[in-house]
Amino acid sequence: MNESSLTRRQVLRASGGLTGAAALSALLPGLEARAAAKPMTVGFIYVGPKNDYGWNQAHAVAARKIAQLEGVKLIEQENVPETIEVEKVMEGMIRQDGAGVIFPTSFGYWPHILKLARKYPDVLFVHIGALWKEGDPKNTIGYRGYMEEPHYLCGVAAGHASKTGKIGFIGSKPVYFIFNNANGFILGARSVNPSLTCHVVLTGDWNNPVREAEVTQSLIDQGVDVIVANVDSAKVVIENAERRGIMSCGYHTDLSELAPKGFLTGAEWNWAAGAQFVKAWQTGGPYPNLLRGGFRLDMVALSPFGRAVPETVRATILKSRQAFTDDSLKLYRGPLKDNEGNVVLTAGQVIANDDNKFKLAVNFLVEGAIGKTGLKK
């Protein structure tokens, strides 16, 4: 080996690093490290398999983006139950692998995170429930995207695509964010076709493929021709929809490959927004303990359009997305009634998109929804 080949290799390696860094700073504007980034092992913990076409996959996708940060090494563990087991896994990551940041990506991990965070103040724990409140350890973070915004855009696509004027929303549990997503979907669809109705069915479980398939079949029998499912993995619903020849929207992550004919678009998380916390922890920079945001903070995304969506509709949807980004489009604005006829907002009343107090208290379905929340009020 002579000197010049060695130099060339070094040059190549250096330029590769530069391109990577440039691409990264383009991806994550405003996040350029001020200080040199410390080497950091980042651990991701999943409650199920990481290729589940759903919740876990959305996080695994983000993990791969975060792994590209300078100095970051990714370690992962899947199928970790929401028990004391997750504490062992987190401790193993810290003590055996030297993890400095941990993303335990299931809702029910939170109490276990709180326990360990006090024991390991040098480790940052990032959770996806946005459950952080004053008094919780400072080395814990909760973040979560406003998924109702991409659901609104899915609704617009559905409103244009539906021929029967009937669409379907399959939900899991009767909780605020499921209602917000259903409302977003319905409001979007009815912005196109004000007489459209949406069947809303809650299965009662995060993950119950048999029931999800039954509900899908029954909705299709009732004339529904666009469907979206807010369950751990929408795979079963989308595949059933495709088989019966109706259209579908995705949830959690990009599911377009499941339905080459009927896929419209989908509501995706952008959990990779968590890269900013890793960056801050590496450089000692400030970070929020609680972060909620939609398109404006780049915390949610829209799946690529399927071929069933014509160019004109795509343009409309992208315009609405831009309106969310620059905050000129508000999801909840009066006059607005719920599906039992009660007035929610009077004409002229507008709810800010980041009004968490309002959004966390949503326990109603908007007008046009056929179905019940199942909550006692």
Add this chain to the structure above:
Amino acid sequence: MASWKSWAETATISAAALLATLALFGGFVALRGLRPLDVYAALFTGAFGSWFAIEETLTQSAPLMLTALCTALPARAGLLVIGGEGALVVGGLATVLAGVLLVDAPAPLAVIAMGAAGALAGGAWIGAAGALRHRRGVNETISTLLLNYIAIAVMNHLVTGPIRDYAQVLKPASWSIAEGFRIGDIPGTGIHWGLAVGVAAALLAYGLMRHTTFGFAVDILGGNVRAARMAGLPIGRMILTTCFMGGAAAGLAGTIEVAAVHGFASSSLAVGYGYTGILAAFLARQHPLAVAVVAILLGGISASGGLLQRRFGLPDAATLVLRGLLFVAVLAASTLYGRGRVFRRAA
């Protein structure tokens, strides 16, 4: 004389099964482009390589010892019981109920009562299968398998309704036992007292099965039912007793899961300890002391599963594959008993 030869036979055959397992698993690992020796090294590190790992291994092994006895004890009487999962679940439920009912009792008394409740419930659960077998000829393997589903369904019903603690919002769970009733860690370690219970149960079972006339009689029953009947042994009582003891052991595992780990009953009780216990019992050839050793080995495999995922990107199922291979290899190797001439000559 014959005794050390039979030990040598067991050791040789077990070692052969273990080597075959490692070779097969190494093949799988190599197919994924990893070096088998690296993976074995991590397997060892994750199971026994540090005090942290050993603590985790022993903690994992505690319930396995008890659920393994649920299969191993009735097996000595010739029954194939696979209901450890269900017995663990009902044991856990009974523990919660006892703990909640006795909320004002002094802690030591309450802990003993919770253990008794767990053991009784588990014992009755598998004992019922034993009774069905003896009185009605119902196959105990099928009945205990189905009883697992019933136990889990009953638990899901109770924790989503009658005994649900609505303050626990993250998932349906029962009321919690008082903080003072929790059995903590063995002092100076991160291992809870369940390990001591498991080892004690294995020792007791060993003493009973190997050094009492009852154990001897059970072995006769397991070896030849007709001979046992001809000898006038109380077959029904022996079946019921071994089933009850096995179920009681698994029920105690439920007590430990509740009193040492969770503090309440929820779907987290049914995470497969009962099924892994069946594997442990077979690997130990139903020997109560070997059960404890094998449980530690299996606990080690579980404990190192995380490290395999994190270091090599192996899927979670990798340790399941390893356990499955081990099971098949041991079963296959068990056909070799009595065939090695070297162990027979000049006996």
